């Protein structure tokens with residue numbers, strides 16, 4: 001007697017998958033405040049959700065509006081940013097807050113320091129109800145796998161509308177974002193659980209695009225900069241002689257530290 005063929009469940013539509021499995025609990029999904037969403041998008045760039053969440057909450061408690069951040073020193077902002085990493089993001093966010101406090105929100109958010117095409121579209125979609133497609137690295141991976149080829153920027157935006165239909169705006173963005181994070185993961189995509197599997201041309205077989213390779217963190221300039229910043233966050237002034245000279249030079253040149261004679265401090 002032959003064994004019965006395994007039951008293969010048909011995929012549910014993307015919208016139904018998202019309703020059942022989406023990350024609806026993420027705190028920045030409960031707001032339409034532009035500033036709160038801009039802060040979230042900047043923090044989430046290259047950083048995991050679990051690390052961002054407590055810092056995002058502390059940051060908005062301390063700087064609930066762009067005016068609050070603009071009135072603070074960059075050092076205050078860096079202290080709240082803490083160990084989230086890539087502190088140039090904090091500096092650009094602070095510069096953006098100053099620009100918004102002085103001139104209001106620009107119609108084109110890419111005019112703000114550190115805000116690129118994806119971040120501008122993602123904030124407009126989540127805060128203002130725009131229907132713009134916003135393609136980040138995870139959504140791009142899903143779209144390229146579904147299409148079975150690498151996509152150019154505008155092409156990926158068109159595919160986002162097509163693959164995400166009939167969802168629009170925030171729901172389309174969040175559904176594809178969550179699918180990339182939870183199912184169509186970079187390594188080991190869970191194709192059997194995927195709502196897009198019937199239309200997916202690659203089923204996870206598409207080789208990764210020419211992404212940037214991250215250098216090892218241990219011993220890197222990034223690690224040494226982090227160590228110097230940690231000292232500067234916890235002490236008002238630190239003797240230059242006690243700090244890694246290369247890391248301090250690099251922080252000073254990025255505007256993230258100030259050296260006055262034999263002492264260093266946050267700006």
Ligand code: SF4
Pocket residue numbers: 142145146183184185189190191192194195196197200201202203204205
């Ligand atoms: S079927 Fe697999 S590769 Fe295709 S979108 Fe779904 S998880 Fe990604």
